[in-house]
Structure formats: structure tokens, C-alpha cells
Amino acid sequence: MNRIWHNAFYPALLIALLLPQAYASLDLLAGVEAGIETDTAMTTIDLDRTQEALSSNNFESEHVWHNDHTGIQYQIKLLRSYSYGHYPCLAYQLKIKNGEDLQEKSLDACQHRSGKWISVSPSSMAF
Numbered sequence: 001m002n003r004i005w006h007n008a009f010y011p012a013l014l015i016a017l018l019l020p021q022a023y024a025s026l027d028l029l030a031g032v033e034a035g036i037e038t039d040t041a042m043t044t045i046d047l048d049r050t051q052e053a054l055s056s057n058n059f060e061s062e063h064v065w066h067n068d069h070t071g072i073q074y075q076i077k078l079l080r081s082y083s084y085g086h087y088p089c090l091a092y093q094l095k096i097k098n099g100e101d102l103q104e105k106s107l108d109a110c111q112h113r114s115g116k117w118i119s120v121s122p123s124s125m126a127f
Helices: 002-018 044-055
Strands: 063-067 072-084 087-098 101-111 117-120
Antiparallel strands (some): 087 101, 101 117
8 A cells, every 4th residue: 555655646746846936836735635625625824824834843832823714723733853855844733623623634744945845645755
């Protein structure tokens, strides 16, 4: 199974990390995978807040915000940093609260040379 994930996602990861800044797609930004299957998908404002939280390098506190337009609360906790080749990466926990519904996701992102954090799947990264 890991080989299948590696074969499927490794090329996408390389393309995402090597794309020039002008071509870095918003659909690859960290956080975009949150809520895809539900009605809690992040807005552009939420994706920007996710970028800020990941760039903060603050492992001590949780980054929490409430989107007044959607009524959804997001919380990010940075868990650990690591490298994939020359790219800095982070493992983080994302909590999404929509009314009484709470979702928790363990996610990973690596920093594109543009400075943006790009979603990655840890199973796609074979060292």
C-alpha cells in the first residue's frame, strides 16, 4: 500500500515543490484538504491563517481562529518539524469545529521555495 501511495503522490509532491512561485496552485496549499468531504472547507482567509500558523514556528501554543462568515472555528497545533530533502516540513494537528461537530486531522506540509506551505502525504515520502 505504501508503494501505491508513493507512486501516486511522489510526482505531485515534486511538481508542487519545484513549481515557480507564480504557478503554485491554491489547491495545493496546506489546509485545503480539510473539510473537503464535509461543509467545513477552508476559505481563502482560512488558508492564509493556516499559512501564518505554519510559518510561526510556534510549537508551544495552539493557533485558533473563528471565521465569522462561515461560523467555523479552526485550531492548529504544530507537532514536529522535519526535512524532506532540502525542504522544511511540519506535522500538525488540525481541529475543525462547526457547531457541535468536531473533526480532528493529523496533517503534514512542506514549505515550497515561494515560502508557501504545501500539503503532503507522509506515506508519499519514502526516504
